[in-house]
Amino acid sequence: MKNYIDIGINLTNRQFHNDIEHIIQNALEATVTQMILTGTSVKGSEEALRIAKEYPTVLYSTAGIHPHDAKSRDNQSIGKLKKLLVNKEVVAVGECGLDFDRDFSPRDQQEKCYKEHLELAIEVQKPLFLHERAAFTRFMAVTKDYLPQLPKAVVHCFTGTLAEAKTYLNNGFYLGFTGAISDTKRFAHLEEVVKYVPLDKIMIETDAPFMLPKNVPKANLVKYHERRNEPAFLPYVAQSIASFKGITVETVALETTKNTKDFFGI
Template sequence: MNTYIDIGINLTNKQFNNEHEEIINRALENGVEHMILTGTSVKGSRESAAIAEDYPEILFSTAGIHPHDAKSFNENSINELRKLLKFPHVVSVGECGLDFDRDFSPRPAQEKCYIAHLELAVETGKPLFLHERAAFKRFNEITEEFISKLPKAVVHCFTGTLEEAEVYLDKGFYLGFTGSVSDEKRFKHLEEVIKYVPLDRIMIETDAPFMMPKNRMSRDQNRRNEPSFLPYVAQTIAHFKKISVSEVADETTETARNFFKL
């Protein structure tokens, strides 16, 4: 069986309440050996770290504040995240960045919060788990100020253009791809992106319970995504690159293992 690493799942989401063990077991049965739980707030980062601690060497977590939640950022936030990042199973700073698509938090608050995360990554040396949506220009202006000092970084759930992918690759960043790669209506352009991006700069993720792969949805009406569906993401990437699923599985797993030091 092929083995995989899901670099981004939202296991603290209410859609997974009281189902953690079942979700994890189904993932393991489908070859998803490791899963990284995404921290999107101080509270959520604490919860993710606590869950991951209960499944050593299977689950890991990140610590950060999603731009949607940047309005909650205060003088104590970074200290709380810093404490979490001292745990070996908390492997990354984030999710952090800018989201000018929804603007759930004011843009100045998002920028202040993002800069604080970049400083924290420089301080701790732990890699960055980045979010950028409809904010490419400003996101890169801010990031560029830190680029010479930053540890490794992955732009997760990438749905941008080929030109944007080229800029991120030139910065040395990695790109995370979800089930969106199989959405031929909204994200047809990602086929061109996948063909261009070197396989050793790609990681895969479900972003569960969101971003259900379209090549999975035809099988049932359950629209909730989960990490056991990660192989469907790998299948689409293999199809676009005209290589075997095993090659995608092996390479993305090795890349993620090295990136997060699992």
């Protein structure tokens, strides 16, 4: 039997309001047996932990401040994240990094916030859940100063170039792939990336409610939620990887689950 782990779902997003139990049940029925809730702000990280505690050994969470929210952090933010990271359910520092695509927070504030997360990960020795969008050069320039001390890191929702993927791999990072890989128009280049990246460096995620895989049959999309992604659709990400690599979906499920358990210690 195939079991999957979704390393990134935004279960605190308002699109899932009053629907959490249903979402989790759908995932379990789709053999997505464990899920990691992404923390994108102090408040969101606290809420993610609260939800995770309600579903022991099924849900876990991360604690971090998304670069979009870097402008909202204050002198107490990192201390609050540190307290969350003491909990066994909180398995990674993040989501953190740089986003120069939308620039919702000033770039200098994004960099300062990111550096604080890197230092926090080194202190608590928990893996990093990283976000990088349209900021590769600066992202690596900031990160390289910390590399010798950093714990494990995964660049989640990877949509970059093959050259960028190679750099991340050369620095020991894992890559998280979403339904974006099934978008043959916008992200056609990701087929080449997926073919190149070793299976033992791949994890899979939905980034729900975003990044809906293009290969989900319309019949599986819930009425009134045609554009909402769910962790139940994670197998379709695995199907794309299997197709690109010419291997079985069972192999993708087995290997990515093993990678995830080893990486996050779950």
